[in-house]
Amino acid sequence: MVGGGTVEHALLRKLAGHAAGLVGADAGADRIVETGLVPDAVIGDMDSVRDLSALPRATRVITVTDQETTDFEKALLMTAAPLTLALGMTGGRFDHTLAALHAVTKAAATRRIILVDEHDLAVGVSGSIRLGVGRGARVSIYPLGRTAFAGSEGLFYPLDGLEMEQGQKIGTSNSAVADEIRIEVAPGTQSPWLLILDRGKLPVFL
Structure with a gap:
């Protein structure tokens, strides 16, 4: 699962090889495409993805319009997986990092989520x-x-x-x-x- 923050292309390509699915949380779809990969889905309120029409036709677009949840939360709610690797959710804007921690806290009882950045990994x-x-x-x-x-x-x-x-x-x-x-x-x-x-x-x- 990829957010709109900073994403190392080489790391995303490497981790995508282990993944059963590749999901962009709103603008995270742009990060995936920039890496040369095809997102299986983009999930969010679609207020920050660059151009939905430019996404590959194979990509599912799932629009969730409520403003009570972040795009990361929306993506978690609309998916199921034994392990979720999340890139581009931390770093950059500090409020985005705090929002990512909020999402992990809410989902930790039912999901194994690992936030990954350029230095660390954080497992809920x-x-x-x-x-x-x-x-x-x-x-x-x-x-x-x-x-x-x-x-x-x-x-x-x-x-x-x-x-x-x-x-x-x-x-x-x-x-x-x-x-x-x-x-x-x-x-x-x-x-x-x-x-x-x-x-x-x-x-x-x-």
């Missing part, structure tokens, strides 16, 4: 996770609400008993001291959170 996590990231990897944990953690394994700074909330406590710039890390949230209802890794760790999810 609802609940606990176990992942092989490699010893020495930078591991950042960022709350998207209020999240209590029951414990962790493989991290330099353990999360045992910590409660994180923006403006109170966050967990950026931790690191892995084992090849595999485990992060477990406390029992009860917990908000989603972001697991942020170097972009080079993306193959772990593919």
Whole structure:
């Protein structure tokens, strides 16, 4: 899924090879075409895509006109996938980045979404996770609400008993001291959170 922000052409072409579908969120369709690829669909309110008539005939155009959701949210609502890689949703305008985090927060309980930019990847996590990231990897944990953690394994700074909330406590710039890390949230209802890794760790999810 591609937004209208900055998109590395080489990265998009590489990731498109792993994808079952290629969706532009409004102006994201332009980013896809600029890369030399054909979007399977463009979804949004169509207020920023450059020229719908110039899109390949094979591209489905799905117009959603409500103004209560962003184009990224619209694209998520109109699609289903076990894993969504989202490019061009962060960077550039800061409000667009915040809107992307909002969309991930809303969808994290039912969708596995990975935001990808030129440096990092950020995975929306609802609940606990176990992942092989490699010893020495930078591991950042960022709350998207209020999240209590029951414990962790493989991290330099353990999360045992910590409660994180923006403006109170966050967990950026931790690191892995084992090849595999485990992060477990406390029992009860917990908000989603972001697991942020170097972009080079993306193959772990593919």
